[in-house]
Amino acid sequence: MEVSGPCQRGSSVCPVKPCWRFVGLLLFVSSLPTVASLVEGLYCGTEVCYDVLGVTREATKAEIARAYRQLARRYHPDRFRPGEPGLEGETQESAQGKFLLVATAYETLKDEDTRRDYDYMLDHPEEYYQHYYTYYRRRLTPKVDVRIVILVTICAISIFQYYSWHSSYNETISYLMTRPKYRIQAMEIAKQQGLLKGSKEKGKNRRSKEEVREQEEEVIRDIIKNKIDIKGGCQKPSLSDILLCQIVLFPYYLTIYVSWYVSWVYRFTICREEYGDEEKLYIIRRYMKMSQSQFDSLDESIKQSFLEKQLWIKENYKVFRKEQEEELKIKMATNWRMKRYRRWMKNEGPGRLTFIDD
Numbered sequence: 001m002e003v004s005g006p007c008q009r010g011s012s013v014c015p016v017k018p019c020w021r022f023v024g025l026l027l028f029v030s031s032l033p034t035v036a037s038l039v040e041g042l043y044c045g046t047e048v049c050y051d052v053l054g055v056t057r058e059a060t061k062a063e064i065a066r067a068y069r070q071l072a073r074r075y076h077p078d079r080f081r082p083g084e085p086g087l088e089g090e091t092q093e094s095a096q097g098k099f100l101l102v103a104t105a106y107e108t109l110k111d112e113d114t115r116r117d118y119d120y121m122l123d124h125p126e127e128y129y130q131h132y133y134t135y136y137r138r139r140l141t142p143k144v145d146v147r148i149v150i151l152v153t154i155c156a157i158s159i160f161q162y163y164s165w166h167s168s169y170n171e172t173i174s175y176l177m178t179r180p181k182y183r184i185q186a187m188e189i190a191k192q193q194g195l196l197k198g199s200k201e202k203g204k205n206r207r208s209k210e211e212v213r214e215q216e217e218e219v220i221r222d223i224i225k226n227k228i229d230i231k232g233g234c235q236k237p238s239l240s241d242i243l244l245c246q247i248v249l250f251p252y253y254l255t256i257y258v259s260w261y262v263s264w265v266y267r268f269t270i271c272r273e274e275y276g277d278e279e280k281l282y283i284i285r286r287y288m289k290m291s292q293s294q295f296d297s298l299d300e301s302i303k304q305s306f307l308e309k310q311l312w313i314k315e316n317y318k319v320f321r322k323e324q325e326e327e328l329k330i331k332m333a334t335n336w337r338m339k340r341y342r343r344w345m346k347n348e349g350p351g352r353l354t355f356i357d358d
Contacts, residue, residue: 042135043118049105057119061110068106075099114138158244165237176224177217186223195219280312287317 040046050057053067073079074087080095081087087095109115117138121131176182225236239245246253267273275283284306285295311317 042121042131043108044101044105047101047105048122049108049118052101052105053109059109064106064109068102068110071102072099075102154244154247158242161242162237162239165241169236173221173224177220182224183220186220189223190216190219195223275312277307280307283312284317287311287314 043049044052050059053059053064053071055063055067059067075095075098077092077096077099080090080092082090082092090098107114108118117131117134121127121134177186240249268275268279281295281303285292288295309316309320311320
């Protein structure tokens with residue numbers, strides 16, 4: 001069949017298809033929902049919150065609160081009385097719905113941020129999805145002061161720190177009670193102070209061997225806690241070491257450090273004073289990259305040997321460090337465990353696989 005007219009074969013112009021496309025586009029656009037400033041599910045729904053409370057957009061907080069109280073007294077479920085003037089035709093269910101609407105309007109307008117978002121929605125109804133995002137973001141975001149959250153977090157960390165250190169300290173005491181060195185030392189102190197009476201009591205006051213042993217253990221534990229100096233990371237926990245106290249006392253510590261540093265520079269850099277034993281040990285500890293607690297856990301004889309070798313002088317410390325590394329290499333070379341490990345690595349190391357035939 002041959003088509004005549006402008007749409008015949010060979011013609012480059014055919015107005016029928018573009019016409020139908022334009023009509024289809026108009027029908028599609030007309031079928032889209034129109035964007036309104038009031039959206040069901042947001043704030044007061046299809047009602048204007050200002051109209052619900054009977055106030056204008058320029059109303060103050062006091063006027064909004066006064067209007068809310070008046071309407072709340074009228075529609076509150078506990079105060080609602082059918083047939084009262086102004087409430088003709090209202091039922092208990094409808095009054096309850098209006099009370100919820102009034103409460104929602106008040107919650108929206110009493111907060112400045114929420115009221116500003118609501119006014120923006122009334123003025124810019126075309127930003128449909130933005131209104132949804134703003135509304136639910138504000139509703140789902142916890143309304144808690146960030147400072148309170150930080151304070152509670154710091155307190156929780158501090159409590160965990162203290163009990164963790166206290167538990168570690170008790171474990172250390174229990175371990176030292178099993179070591180002959182500390183146990184014998186504690187027993188001697190207990191005997192000198194007359195704390196171990198043994199089972200010399202007679203009659204009703206006589207105790208069993210288990211009771212005597214338990215008393216000895218308690219005495220030894222108390223002596224190790226109070227009489228024996230435990231240094232390093234296992235020392236008795238102090239409240240001043242927890243995070244909360246460290247933060248509170250930070251200005252004090254900072255002032256002490258600044259004054260100490262200024263004094264150090266003035267005494268030993270400007271005035272060229274000679275170092276004392278305390279200053280020498282401080283320089284040695286810095287060279288060794290040890291914390292104060294780690295350095296304090298060393299025996300006094302070891303610290304004295306550091307002073308005798310003049311390790312506060314950088315050149316002497318470099319020589320000492322090199323000697324320590326050489327001694328460590330020799331010990332590792334002569335250690336039978338290291339020899340066996342190197343032999344295993346050479347013959348059957350982790351890079352080798354041994355296959356067993358069935």
